[in-house]
Amino acid sequence: MRLFLDTADIEEIREINRWGVLRGVTTNPTLVAKEVDDPERVWKEILTEVDGDVSLETTDPEAGAMYEQGKRLAEMGANAVVKVPMTPDGLDAGKRLTDDGIRVNVTLVFSPAQAILAAEIGAYIVSPFLGRIDDAAADGMHALRQICEIYQMQGYQTNVLAASLRHPMHVVDAALAGADIATMPYEVFAKLVKHPLTDVGLQKFASDWEGLQEKLKEGA
Ligand code: G3P
Numbered sequence: 001m002r003l004f005l006d007t008a009d010i011e012e013i014r015e016i017n018r019w020g021v022l023r024g025v026t027t028n029p030t031l032v033a034k035e036v037d038d039p040e041r042v043w044k045e046i047l048t049e050v051d052g053d054v055s056l057e058t059t060d061p062e063a064g065a066m067y068e069q070g071k072r073l074a075e076m077g078a079n080a081v082v083k084v085p086m087t088p089d090g091l092d093a094g095k096r097l098t099d100d101g102i103r104v105n106v107t108l109v110f111s112p113a114q115a116i117l118a119a120e121i122g123a124y125i126v127s128p129f130l131g132r133i134d135d136a137a138a139d140g141m142h143a144l145r146q147i148c149e150i151y152q153m154q155g156y157q158t159n160v161l162a163a164s165l166r167h168p169m170h171v172v173d174a175a176l177a178g179a180d181i182a183t184m185p186y187e188v189f190a191k192l193v194k195h196p197l198t199d200v201g202l203q204k205f206a207s208d209w210e211g212l213q214e215k216l217k218e219g220a
Pocket of ligand 1: 006026027028129131132163164165183
């Protein structure tokens with residue numbers, strides 16, 4: 001399962017990139033708006049920093065304009081993936097973009113029925129929003145498992161990207177469900193590496209090592 005960061009903050013991206021595990025980035029209008037900067041500059045910096053897919057989201061709700069915007073976004077970099085929303089216009093624009101050979105990520109997906117539509121237009125990625133399904137008192141992970149099962153049964157090639165992940169167990173369960181990609185905020189990424197027993201073990205190794213150095217010094 002590829003691990004993506006869900007952010008438009010270049011410093012967060014640079015930090016996680018240093019770990020050698022970052023395979024891509026997803027952005028959306030909310031995340032780009034947080035940067036309070038020219039979106040084109042923000043996107044270009046991310047596309048250059050990341051050696052992997054970077055999703056850039058269209059914002060025009062009308063199919064024709066969304067298609068034109070999607071083409072411009074795709075031209076920003078070889079690693080750009082164009083996000084379109086799960087709406088009739090989004091499907092229309094998304095199909096035209098995939099027909100042009102542009103990689104499309106269908107976003108704001110909340111049900112297996114919507115995921116089938118995304119696969120049928122030949123999307124490169126489908127993005128079910130697990131956390132937001134949970135927020136609506138439903139089971140986001142159940143929806144993800146169903147989508148992965150349907151895609152496998154039907155032989156769909158669209159990559160399943162588990163989005164709106166809120167904690168490390170979401171990431172683990174998404175991997176167990178067979179998701180191809182998991183995207184998460186910096187805070188969740190940072191929690192993946194942490195375990196209290198790692199900290200305790202590290203402290204003990206350090207103090208035992210120090211003890212050995214002292215004994216060797218005393219013996220010298
Ligand atoms: O970027 C799409 C998705 O991951 C958003 O997550 O936390 O805003 O529901 P969230």
